[in-house]
Amino acid sequence: MEPTYTIVIADDHPLFRNALFQSVHMAFSGANLLEADSLESLLNLLEKSEEPDLILLDLKMPGANGMSGLIHLRADHPEIPIVVISASEEPSIVSQVKTHGAFGFIPKSSDMRALIGALSQVLEGEPYFPVELLSQSSESHDLAERIAALTPQQYKVLGMLSDGLLNKQIAYDLNVSEATIKAHMTAIFRKLGVKNRTQAVILLNDANE
Structure with a gap:
């Protein structure tokens, strides 16, 4: 059966x-x-x-x-x-x-x-x-691993960044403090190996192409 x-x-x-x-x-x-x-x-x-x-x-x-x-x-x-x-x-x-x-x-x-x-x-x-x-380059595999290192909440914050939202708007939408969003930003930049939100958004766009 x-x-x-x-x-x-x-x-x-x-x-x-x-x-x-x-x-x-x-x-x-x-x-x-x-x-x-x-x-x-x-x-x-x-x-x-x-x-x-x-x-x-x-x-x-x-x-x-x-x-x-x-x-x-x-x-x-x-x-x-x-x-x-x-x-x-x-x-x-x-x-x-x-x-x-x-x-x-x-x-x-x-x-x-x-x-x-x-x-x-x-x-x-x-x-x-x-x-x-x-079969792909080690560069794209490295990018995939960096994106995968983000927590679900950090990935959500990064997506909202990509949509052009400010820290205050993201904090409001997720019902958390602006300080929490700033802490997420710091962790996101560290995990992705970037220095600012522009570089982080470019990496996310590269990953989703």
């Missing part, structure tokens, strides 16, 4: 989400499939449901930009395997996904056979990362 899996598909594009749903349903007929179209709806779903066996996560959907959704999920639900399914197939992105604790990466351009093979491997407990997408 085949094991019954609970798999969450998190993607904001209805057509792709439906296609992925159908593909997974055909390959794992007994699977319990759940859907989310934003980071908020995904987090709500995880609060109300039993822990799933796997989350299939798109990097870009409402509430998540770049690695922020993955980082948030790894912090809140470290025990749940997460496989990123993305149209961004650059080696630097795949390296960051792996460094941030994802259990696998599947390009959206994958055909049905490759998709099912990757999911089968992951559900059997083996990580899946396309070898050809992991």
Whole structure:
């Protein structure tokens, strides 16, 4: 008897989400499939449901930009395997996904056979990362590791910096003191090896390209 899996598909594009749903349903007929179209709806779903066996996560959907959704999920639900399914197939992105604790990466351009093979491997407990997408320069790997060294809160602050918000605005939005934000800034600059917010934002943009 085949094991019954609970798999969450998190993607904001209805057509792709439906296609992925159908593909997974055909390959794992007994699977319990759940859907989310934003980071908020995904987090709500995880609060109300039993822990799933796997989350299939798109990097870009409402509430998540770049690695922020993955980082948030790894912090809140470290025990749940997460496989990123993305149209961004650059080696630097795949390296960051792996460094941030994802259990696998599947390009959206994958055909049905490759998709099912990757999911089968992951559900059997083996990580899946396309070898050809992991061959990259040591420079981009170093950048991925520096970004991964940030805590979820520090990554959130850095993202808000990138959006052009001032310390006072960030403190208000996160409901903390301005002194706390300054302490975060100091830690962010140290971990990234930069001297100011401009350099930090450039590094973040480089990482998300």
